[in-house]
Amino acid sequence: MSNYRPLSEAEAIEYARQIPELFSPGAELVSREIGDGNLNLVFHISEPSTGKSIILKQALPYAKVVGESWPLTLDRARIESEALQIEESLCPDLVPHVYAYEKDLALTVMEDLSDHVIMRRGLIEGNRYPLFAEHISRFLANTLFFTSDLGMNQQAKKLQQGRFINPELCKITEDLIFSDPYRDADTNNIEAHIRDAAEQIWTDNELQLEVSLLREKFLTKSQALLHGDLHTGSIFIKPDSTKVIDPEFAYYGPMGFDIGAVLANLLLNFAAQEGWSKDASSRADYRQYLLQTVRDVWTGFERSFRQLWTESGVDVMFSSEAYQNHFMSELLKDVFGYTGAKMVRRVYGLAHVADIDKIEDTAARERAQRIALAIGTTLIRQHRKAATIEEMIDIAAKSVS
Amino acid sequence: MSNYRPLSEAEAIEYARQIPELFSPGAELVSREIGDGNLNLVFHISEPSTGKSIILKQALPYAKVVGESWPLTLDRARIESEALQIEESLCPDLVPHVYAYEKDLALTVMEDLSDHVIMRRGLIEGNRYPLFAEHISRFLANTLFFTSDLGMNQQAKKLQQGRFINPELCKITEDLIFSDPYRDADTNNIEAHIRDAAEQIWTDNELQLEVSLLREKFLTKSQALLHGDLHTGSIFIKPDSTKVIDPEFAYYGPMGFDIGAVLANLLLNFAAQEGWSKDASSRADYRQYLLQTVRDVWTGFERSFRQLWTESGVDVMFSSEAYQNHFMSELLKDVFGYTGAKMVRRVYGLAHVADIDKIEDTAARERAQRIALAIGTTLIRQHRKAATIEEMIDIAAKSVS
CATH class of the missing domain: 3.30.200.20 (Phosphorylase Kinase; domain 1)
Known part of the structure; x- marks a missing residue:
């Protein structure tokens, strides 16, 4: 230094x-x-x-x-x-x-990726990226599989994990995602009109138990090398290209955290359509596109990940179909939980998202915030029972119906 | 070097x-x-x-x-x-x-601890150690609590975890406990008279799924700094003193692995009483002592661990009673699984235990081996449903009734 x-x-x-x-x-x-x-x-x-x-x-x-x-x-x-x-x-x-x-x-x-735009901005502008789901699900499947005990030498993985001990940046996540939003912390940044919703969360013991479990896994589940901050502001995009940037939060953590980050940011934009769509029809249409992308990201991920596992799995004890099915079903539960946790903190925690904050109309912004909180808290609450990605899509769809 | x-x-x-x-x-x-x-x-x-x-x-x-x-x-x-x-x-x-x-x-x-004896030998000789349960449960509670995210600064824990990346010694455990006994591996050391029991395990898909889950946790659950090899050969003892030695397998892993190691070795000696007790009455009596010790180790651990948590917990998100109860109940499940896995490998894996191997009478040795396998496989099979330590004691008692 x-x-x-x-x-x-x-x-x-x-x-x-x-x-x-x-x-x-x-x-x-x-x-x-x-x-x-x-x-x-x-x-x-x-x-x-x-x-x-x-x-x-x-x-x-x-x-x-x-x-x-x-x-x-x-x-x-x-x-x-x-x-x-x-x-x-x-x-x-x-x-x-x-x-x-x-x-x-x-x-x-x-x-230099200046010919791309930050995906968050692209979504706020109402653009569609038909290749995104294939790109990001392949990114997730390859990076998570080949850095885990499923797809890399397990002794090399331990040494690699040692090189990605990342205490300071992990602490930012631990505080801002898994702690501060669940109490009246100074760091929270709460618009007055939704303070009631935050206060309700602070006294919701059932919800807090689920968040504690997600926090525990973030602290202890050394499953794969995560990007660690995979929101739509960490993705450069143009119609034919997707580039994931800024992995400074990388560490060995639970795979569901990265997948959940992607889905959460799609769903935050889904909520934010209250303020961006020109009319009810285009709003419903764009939301449909976002939900289809949520579906495609998970199903594309699951298909690629299972294929890599079958073709390139390194561990004989992990080679049975029963174990693979069990693993994928546990992973989906984590994805639900982390998607929810990533949404809640973006509504009234320290760092918000432009998708919602840049909505100028206060009433529309509040509607977007409440939709995001409804989806987020429901996903957290139900994450340990989640069985298919369709349940996530239903939860989102119902939040605006 | x-x-x-x-x-x-x-x-x-x-x-x-x-x-x-x-x-x-x-x-x-x-x-x-x-x-x-x-x-x-x-x-x-x-x-x-x-x-x-x-x-x-x-x-x-x-x-x-x-x-x-x-x-x-x-x-x-x-x-x-x-x-x-x-x-x-x-x-x-x-x-x-x-x-x-x-x-x-x-x-x-x-x-120098030459005034102590190795506990495995002490148990083979039929000695009783009335202070052992208090000592080892306090050792487990203090070392596991204060090196985990529950009881130490969570950023310091990450750095400490980095200093205990231990790939070579972990690999020995991964192979000899969580892989080789579940297939016809060269490293297995199988007496001909129990080969049928080993072969049955090699084709038992349900059992193997449970072992895969325990293997996964051993590889990825970075919960606390473990001793990593806490069998009764790593404990020096005399009536008024217990000393835990040889933590060269130490690494950040699932707490239940250390607790399970202690209980497994008590239960291996329980099985081995087929060959050591003088008569049926003294056999039943010593087995009762061992089962009481199993009970006392877990209940003593749970009491101490909960007390440390309440007095010295560092994480506000982990301070609710509901989360503490959930944590302890998940931990007990891990304890059941690891106790079972530690028993099976000691019967026909690479490294056996003297408690069983030194029984000269072949019929008695075989009975001890089959009792150990029965307890071990039942614990593995049922570990995700375990709710109280009494279930473990019942499983052991039934194996000789």
Whole structure:
């Protein structure tokens, strides 16, 4: 850490110039800092004469969220670059290529994805991505299977798990998802008009027991190398391409957490259609598209995952059909629980989602918030009884009927 | 590792002489190598003029089991000494004191417990240890609670987990307990007269599913720092003292594995009474003592563990009575499963127990083996439905009725 310093734009250009076989020697390079400055510096470096470009992402030694600032380990840059490289080895078309990682500067040089948009924005704009379900379910199946005891050498997995011990970033998740929303914590960010709903959750002992079980699994179930923050703001997309970015929360945890993150963010957008759709018909139509995507993500995941298992399973004790069926059915329960937990915290916890917060009409925003809470709490409450993805779709559909 | 060499007895004496404030300066010291030479050198160093003595335990870079020899990491000496020191900080009267650990030599200098006997031998001789249940349940409660997310800082726990990644020794357990006994593996060591029982297990799909679930938890449930090999051969005992030794298998795993190891070895001795008791009456009497000990270990553990939780719990989301009850009931299920798995492998897997193997009368030995298998397989089969420790006691009692 002694050599760490935040780069200036000129330094970023100098650094980029040294990457072999990228820019023309002596070329004029242009840099723009495009990060939001809360966690990282993000430099977009381009060579106007050829159109070539790359991203330099440098971790800052602190995090700023809603005005608060707290120190945050630079080791997350190592975790992010190593996770990206593992993901690239398993599904090269679905993550940005990493050109270089510089430990002292907490700096990762990666493929520029400026021709993509952040998926959250794409969904808010009402776009459809017909390839998304296939892409993300393949990403999930490959990264979760091949980093788990099902698909990789089990001794190598233990060593890999040791390299992804990630206490500081896990604590952010533990606090913001599995603790603070369930009590009157200072970090919560509650609009006055839905405070009653939050207060009800704080005294709901049955719901809290289910959340405790999800928290316990997040803390102890070392199943696979997770992305750890797989919301639609961590996905770059265009019609023919999906790229998962920003795995700085990567650690060994329960597979259902990553899958649930994807589904939760689809369902948050489903709730947010109260404020975005032009009329009832287009609203119903777009919601149908989102629910079909939820279905396709799970069924695509399950199909790919089972196929990988059958073709590439490494453990004879895990090779029976009965065990595979049991595993998938337990995993779906986790998915329900984590989908729900990921939704609740986005309504009145510290960090919201633009899908809901950017709805200007207060009444529509409140409706979206209450729909999101209704879906989220129902999924949490019922997660240990969940048996098919259709139940999740029914819960969502009923919340707006 | 470059400076590693196995010590001679003379070198062991020289090393011991340097430990501060132990032996008199210039004193005559005597060394005896008392290890079995399979995994470690164990030097007993004493000063005859004062009666002072210590143990030097040095890991060998290989393991020999039943004539086979394979390389084995010296890092296990670090793991053992660090685990002993953590255990000593939590229950100082129940483990040997560590005077020193020398990384290069994979050497731990610890308290001499020669006035104790190995508990397995004590039980084979028909001794009773009225303080044992209180001692071991306190050991289990303190070591499991205070190394888990319930009782220690959850970020420090993650870092500690990273220091106890223990792939090689975990693999021994994974193979010998959760895999090889469930198929016709070369490593199995099957007496011809019980081969039929083993073959039946190899084709019992229901049983194998339950074992797969226990294997999965052993691989992924990072609940607490386990001893990892807590059989009665890892316990030194005398009427007023119990000392747990040899935690070289320590890693972050499911709590029920350690508790199950203790109960399994009590029940293996229960089965072995076919060959050791003088007559039916003393057999029934000693078995009653063993079953009472099983009961006392679990109930003592549960009482201590719940008390620690209520007094020293660190997590507000884990503080409800409903969650505590749920946790204890899930833990008991794990205990049933691991108790059963630990019994089955000791009958015809690679490493048996002297309690059964040293029975000279073949018919009595076979009866003991079949009792152990009956108890073990029933516990595995029923583990997910287990609700009270009395069910385990009933299963054992019925196996000899």
